[in-house]
Amino acid sequence: MRLVGDDVVDLDDPAVAGSHLRERFVARVCSAAERAQLAAARDPKRLLWSLFAAKEAAFKVVSKLALGAQLPGGGGGPPVFAHRRFEVARSLRSVRYAPLELALRVTARGSWVHAVAWLGDLEPSSAVAALPEGGDPSRVARARLLESLGGAGLEVVRAPRPGSWDGFAPPLVFRRGVPLAVDVSLSHDGRYVAFAHLPCRSASGDAPGNHSPRRSSSRPGGLYEHH
Amino acid sequence: MEQQQVMGKVVEILRPFVKNPDALNAVSMDTSILRDLKVNSARLVDIVLEIEDAFDIAVSDEKADGVKTVGDAVSLILQAKA
Numbered sequence: 001m002r003l004v005g006d007d008v009v010d011l012d013d014p015a016v017a018g019s020h021l022r023e024r025f026v027a028r029v030c031s032a033a034e035r036a037q038l039a040a041a042r043d044p045k046r047l048l049w050s051l052f053a054a055k056e057a058a059f060k061v062v063s064k065l066a067l068g069a070q071l072p073g074g075g076g077g078p079p080v081f082a083h084r085r086f087e088v089a090r091s092l093r094s095v096r097y098a099p100l101e102l103a104l105r106v107t108a109r110g111s112w113v114h115a116v117a118w119l120g121d122l123e124p125s126s127a128v129a130a131l132p133e134g135g136d137p138s139r140v141a142r143a144r145l146l147e148s149l150g151g152a153g154l155e156v157v158r159a160p161r162p163g164s165w166d167g168f169a170p171p172l173v174f175r176r177g178v179p180l181a182v183d184v185s186l187s188h189d190g191r192y193v194a195f196a197h198l199p200c201r202s203a204s205g206d207a208p209g210n211h212s213p214r215r216s217s218s219r220p221g222g223l224y225e226h227h
Numbered sequence: 228m229e230q231q232q233v234m235g236k237v238v239e240i241l242r243p244f245v246k247n248p249d250a251l252n253a254v255s256m257d258t259s260i261l262r263d264l265k266v267n268s269a270r271l272v273d274i275v276l277e278i279e280d281a282f283d284i285a286v287s288d289e290k291a292d293g294v295k296t297v298g299d300a301v302s303l304i305l306q307a308k309a
Contacts, residue, residue, distance in 0.1 A: 015244070015270060028272055052269060082288030083272070166261040166268075167295070189267060 002120030004183050004198040005060025007053040008128055010190025011046065012111040020048040029055070029083040037090055046113060050106045053115035055086035058095040058102050060185055061117050062086075064170050065100075116185075116196045126196035137188035142171075145184060145195035149173060156184070173197075228308055233282075233301050240277045241297070244270040256298030282308065 009016065019025045026035060026048065034051055041047040059081050087096045092106045095117050102117045107128070114128045129144050131137050142156040153175050161169040173180045181200040188194065238254055245251055246265040250258065260266050266274070275291045278284070278300065284307040294300050 009269065015267075015273070019273075022276075024276055025272060028276065056268065080289050080292045082292065084288070163295075167259055168262075189269065 001065075002118070002122060002183060002198050002200050003061045003064045004116065004118040004124045004185050004196045005057040005064070006114065006116045006124075006126060006185040006194055006196040007056035007060075007187045008112055008114045008189050008192050008194035009049040009053050010112055010192050011049060013190040016045075016049060020044040031084055031087045033090070034088060046108055050092060050108060050113045050115065051088050052083065053113050054088045054092065054095050054104055054106055054117060055083045056187075057115040057117035057185070058086045058097060058104070060170070061102055061119060062097050062100065063164070064183070065119075067170070112189075112192045114187075114192075114194050118196075118198055120198065122198060124196045124198040126194065128192055128194040131188065131191050131193050137193050138186070141186045141188050141193035141195055144193060145186060145197065146173070148195065149180075149182065149184075149197060154180070156186070228305070230301060230305065233304050234297065236281060237278070237297060237300050237304070240274060240281060241266065244274055254297055256296065256301065258297045259295060260297065260300070261295070278304065284308065 020038065026038060029048070029052055030038065038044050038047055038051075085097060088104065089095070093104055095102045095104050102119055103123070105116045105123070105126075107114045109128075112128055114126065116124055116126045118124050125148060127144065127148065129140070131140055145156065146154045155174050156171050157174055158168040158171045160167060171184050171186055173182055173184055182197050183200050184195065184197045186193075186195050234256070238251060241260065241264060242248070242251060244264075244266050246267070247263070250263050250265070254264075258264060260271070260274075261268065271291075275286050275294075279286055282304050284304065286303065286307070290303055294303060
């Protein structure tokens, strides 16, 4: 089982400016351990939004699991999106939701942070791109994803799904009407768009040609470069 | 408090977080906060806190998770105030 979720946050968006200073916001989003980590952080704003993005990314993965009723413990139905229930490791290398532990990569550069959470033995490919002036963030994110996957003949489809957090099922990639065996995630915030993708099965299957996912064990810990 | 009053107040709470202000002109109980108003999910936490303050209620994580539309928010508030 390989699944991926991602989330990007624009740190220059005025809406995120003072959240790290608002005790109730922090209490609503963070566990006790995370709050202690924030209190000691040199850059609490960047850390808060790194934690937040990690939780959002993990939520996307857990939601996909829930769609297939594959939550550990036999839990069916969608998870409650309570940020506190997604606990991020101090190292920013994993996120725990109940008994489930997801791998995590958090990249923080300049005025954005991007989190990618995943299940499985391969590390996802991902990237962040600037949103062109006046660009539609959803369209731009999809275009960047498809470029990364090999482009021609590919399309991203999100089917309506009443009851889901935004009314749609997770995105799927099709080539001429045939779904690809690749799991994908899209996100955008403010001036940035981002994506992540991961082959669902062996890379020798029908995944697109320019994949370069790596074994999880081949990566160093801590904050990562995007790739 | 009447439903219309609550809805008016909810719309005012949502206004600063909405990326699609035109959608507020045609807002209804069925309007999706994320899909139609294009509120970023990161702002939902702020909206929950604003609702708690404005209506002097406590909103649990489970209740907050169930709010998908403006009508969901109005119902949640009316139930909490009942």
